[in-house]
Amino acid sequence: MRAPSSELPIVFDAVTVTAGPVTILDNIALTLAPGAPTVLIGPNGSGKSTLLRVAMGLLAPSRGRITWGGLENVPPLKRAIVFQRPAMLRRSAAANIRFAMRAAGIPRAEHARRTGELLALVGLGPLADRAARRLSGGEQQRLALARALARDPAVLFLDEPTASLDPPATKAVEDIIRAVSHRNIKVVMATHDLGEARRLAGDVVMLHRGRIVETAAAASFFDTPQTAEAKTFLAGELLV
Amino acid sequence: MPTDATALQLVLNGDPALFAIVRLSLYVSLSAVMLAALIGIPLGAVIALTKFPGRQGVIILLNALMGLPPVVVGLAVYLALSRSGPLGSFGLLFTAGAMIIAQTVLVTPIIAALTRQTIEDLWIEYRDELTAMNLGPFGRVTALIWDARFSLVTALLAGFGRAAAEVGAIIIVGGNIEGFTRTMTTAIALETSKGDLPLAVGLGLVLIAIVIAVNALAWTARRAGERLAG
Amino acid sequence: MNLLTRRLIIAATASLAFAGHAAAQDKSIVVASTTSTQDSGLFSHILPMFKAKTGIDVKVVAQGTGQALDTARRGDADVVFVHAKPAEEKFLSEGFGVKRYPVMYNDFVLIGPKADPAGIKSSKDIVAALGAIKAKGADFISRGDKSGTHQAEINLWKVAGVDIGKDKGPWYKEIGQGMGAALNTASASNAYVLADRGTWLSFKNRGDLVIAVEGDKRLFNQYGVMLVNPEKHANVKKDLGQQFIDWLVSAEGQKAIAEYKINGEQLFYPNANDSGA
Numbered sequence: 098m099r100a101p102s103s104e105l106p107i108v109f110d111a112v113t114v115t116a117g118p119v120t121i122l123d124n125i126a127l128t129l130a131p132g133a134p135t136v137l138i139g140p141n142g143s144g145k146s147t148l149l150r151v152a153m154g155l156l157a158p159s160r161g162r163i164t165w166g167g168l169e170n171v172p173p174l175k176r177a178i179v180f181q182r183p184a185m186l187r188r189s190a191a192a193n194i195r196f197a198m199r200a201a202g203i204p205r206a207e208h209a210r211r212t213g214e215l216l217a218l219v220g221l222g223p224l225a226d227r228a229a230r231r232l233s234g235g236e237q238q239r240l241a242l243a244r245a246l247a248r249d250p251a252v253l254f255l256d257e258p259t260a261s262l263d264p265p266a267t268k269a270v271e272d273i274i275r276a277v278s279h280r281n282i283k284v285v286m287a288t289h290d291l292g293e294a295r296r297l298a299g300d301v302v303m304l305h306r307g308r309i310v311e312t313a314a315a316a317s318f319f320d321t322p323q324t325a326e327a328k329t330f331l332a333g334e335l336l337v
Numbered sequence: 338m339p340t341d342a343t344a345l346q347l348v349l350n351g352d353p354a355l356f357a358i359v360r361l362s363l364y365v366s367l368s369a370v371m372l373a374a375l376i377g378i379p380l381g382a383v384i385a386l387t388k389f390p391g392r393q394g395v396i397i398l399l400n401a402l403m404g405l406p407p408v409v410v411g412l413a414v415y416l417a418l419s420r421s422g423p424l425g426s427f428g429l430l431f432t433a434g435a436m437i438i439a440q441t442v443l444v445t446p447i448i449a450a451l452t453r454q455t456i457e458d459l460w461i462e463y464r465d466e467l468t469a470m471n472l473g474p475f476g477r478v479t480a481l482i483w484d485a486r487f488s489l490v491t492a493l494l495a496g497f498g499r500a501a502a503e504v505g506a507i508i509i510v511g512g513n514i515e516g517f518t519r520t521m522t523t524a525i526a527l528e529t530s531k532g533d534l535p536l537a538v539g540l541g542l543v544l545i546a547i548v549i550a551v552n553a554l555a556w557t558a559r560r561a562g563e564r565l566a567g
Numbered sequence: 568m569n570l571l572t573r574r575l576i577i578a579a580t581a582s583l584a585f586a587g588h589a590a591a592q593d594k595s596i597v598v599a600s601t602t603s604t605q606d607s608g609l610f611s612h613i614l615p616m617f618k619a620k621t622g623i624d625v626k627v628v629a630q631g632t633g634q635a636l637d638t639a640r641r642g643d644a645d646v647v648f649v650h651a652k653p654a655e656e657k658f659l660s661e662g663f664g665v666k667r668y669p670v671m672y673n674d675f676v677l678i679g680p681k682a683d684p685a686g687i688k689s690s691k692d693i694v695a696a697l698g699a700i701k702a703k704g705a706d707f708i709s710r711g712d713k714s715g716t717h718q719a720e721i722n723l724w725k726v727a728g729v730d731i732g733k734d735k736g737p738w739y740k741e742i743g744q745g746m747g748a749a750l751n752t753a754s755a756s757n758a759y760v761l762a763d764r765g766t767w768l769s770f771k772n773r774g775d776l777v778i779a780v781e782g783d784k785r786l787f788n789q790y791g792v793m794l795v796n797p798e799k800h801a802n803v804k805k806d807l808g809q810q811f812i813d814w815l816v817s818a819e820g821q822k823a824i825a826e827y828k829i830n831g832e833q834l835f836y837p838n839a840n841d842s843g844a
Contacts (some may be wrong), residue, residue, distance in 0.1 A: 118443040155468055173471050184466045187484045188566050196480070228566050248470070365786055420642035420800055428802065431628055431642050467603050512597075512628035515611070530747030532754075532772035 102317055103166035104175045106130045107152050108141045114147055122145045123307040125248040133299020134284035140336050143145035143304040145287035149278055153178045177250040179259040183241030184228035190221055190240050193229050194247045203273040219273055235266025238274035242273055257285040295319055362520040365433055366500035369440035373496055377445045381452025382478045402446035407523020408505030414439040415510050420493035423553040431512040444496040455485045491560050494552055501548050593725035595624035596807045599644035603716060603743035605629035607765025607834055608828040612827045617814055623807050633713035642800030645808040650790040651715035667844035668816050671835040672826050675786040676764050678755040693783040694727040701729055706758035710749050711741030720761045767828040767835035789844050
């Protein structure tokens with residue numbers, strides 16, 4: 098269990114991200130506060146990944162600003178991100194985790210113990226010495242989660258973590274996410290799977306064409322969507 | 338070496354002069370590859386990962402230097418190491434050290450250019466993860482070099498092939514002195530010029546066999562490593 | 568630092584140390600000589616004797632005469648041992664050498680194809696033979712590398728009344744390489760070539776080549792040895808170098824030179840006593 102940290106709240110203040118003539122995020126105003134997971138939903142291309150990257154600090158806004166705990170330009174020491182297709186280093190699963198710990202400055206004396214704990218948490222204990230590149234898709238995703246948690250983050254970003262996984266692997270990952278959230282780590286996750294959003298969300302943020310269309314607590318959002326776009330999307334129709 | 342023996346007879350009899358020549362060839366070329374790797378791998382990795390003005394020009398130049406003519410390198414190193422030259426006081430001309438220096442000059446661009454390409458490709462794959470882990474430049478360079486280690490072995494083998502095969506540089510800076518700076522390739526050149534072509538061809542086959550053996554060793558090591566680490 | 572990096576660094580340091588040690592040679596000298604002398608095999612015969620007597624390693628760098636003298640001028644050799652008296656005397660007059668000692672002579676032979684297109688076989692007159700070659704336009708290979716042999720060849724053309732620089736035709740091929748390469752080329756193209764007897768006797772790729780002309784006094788080839796001037800280059804090992812020179816012209820060294828034979832034939836005739844040589 099960790100104490101609430103100074104990383105939060107993450108505040109987007111009129112954040113716009115452009116790439117050449119194309120606007121990817123348009124005037125985003127958003128606050129990510131401690132508590133239950135925040136789930137970003139929306140059709141492909143709506144800007145979910147980009148928003149996560151800005152929140153992580155990988156991408157700077159073209160206009161507007163973003164603050165972590167009230168401060169700008171905070172290095173990502175207490176934040177971690179898991180990508181949809183995580184890159185595995187060419188070494189064993191355990192070595193991948195140790196690498197992440199070294200990078201995060203975790204003292205060497207603690208590596209062995211924490212690696213064991215993390216592997217157990219994500220259910221990869223027996224595969225500790227297997228070459229990471231030879232793990233299955235689901236196992237690699239779980240390893241990426243362990244790697245991210247190795248940094249002892251206050252905030253964990255997840256970009257469509259189960260998009261390429263089969264149902265058993267999806268369930269395994271979702272269980273881990275729930276466990277993580279219960280340890281007081283703020284989870285911010287993007288998904289296009291409405292079912293998953295329902296299962297995990299505390300708050301929902303819906304994006305469409307780079308804009309926030311609606312935000313609400315999960316129950317309100319799913320039961321009584323306010324906007325036309327949200328209604329269309331929840332009805333399972335294509336939102337163009 | 339007895340001049341009326343064939344190369345095969347020399348090998349089977351364990352002719353000491355032949356073995357001294359083989360030992361020297363391996364010593365010079367392997368040393369050059371190791372030095373070139375110490376310089377070229379970090380250099381290639383840094384160029385791959387850093388943006389700086391003129392970067393494209395540097396990459397073009399590095400690739401072009403892979404084709405440095407050995408005889409030109411030999412001449413340049415000779416002029417540098419000559420007693421009348423800037424580095425003459427080291428007394429390195431006509432020694433194995435001069436040959437190592439010349440071959441290092443030849444091999445470093447190959448290793449650097451191949452490293453640069455390998456690391457650049459790998460960076461595209463790892464960029465997000467390594468940036469998200471907040472790694473500094475030194476951390477990125479070492480992580481990528483270690484991850485690319487198997488591809489880099491191939492780059493080293495390319496460098497070794499170049500070094501073991503060339504004669505133009507080492508014959509100028511080494512002087513092909515019997516017992517001191519005579520290697521396989523310079524011995525082949527000498528026997529050819531003496532008209533003993535069968536011996537020259539035989540030595541050539543011995544040289545090829547050795548190069549194949551080195552490659553086989555490196556490949557086996559690579560396969561074993563891959564089996565362990567994926 | 569991982570194991571591979573550690574190993575690389577150890578190996579690099581070791582190899583540099585080794586190279587450095589090799590550079591700090593104890594008892595050895597560098598002798599700049601010519602490829603034809605090396606190819607004749609003379610050094611393999613006499614140098615072990617010198618080493619057994621004095622413990623000095625003689626490292627022979629075999630180049631063309633021009634390059635050998637240049638190496639000596641640069642101070643990269645301690646002793647220079649070539650066979651081009653005018654060039655050697657120029658070297659002395661420029662102050663790069665201490666004193667020239669005549670050592671030995673061998674002779675050149677004109678080599679040609681058995682079929683003898685110029686009709687000169689068994690002639691004893693080299694000048695007439697060269698004239699015939701030019702007249703008939705028979706293929707001739709020249710070393711073209713400013714070596715002692717090349718300079719001797721040019722002089723012989725001059726004596727035959729030919730300014731070969733101006734009067735050469737497509738039958739005259741300059742290859743810019745050493746004696747062995749010239750013989751290889753002549754063998755492959757059935758051409759005439761001027762060679763020193765030593766290289767010819769050791770040469771194994773003769774094809775259809777035989778000796779066409781020999782014995783003419785104008786074909787004699789004198790060798791001289793000089794110590795590189797230590798006043799020009801302080802690194803010259805003048806004591807060891809002088810020991811080598813003294814041995815070459817001593818009774819023992821001269822005997823060793825005379826005893827060197829290929830197929831029972833003597834190659835070099837010692838004449839250190841001939842002060843005019």
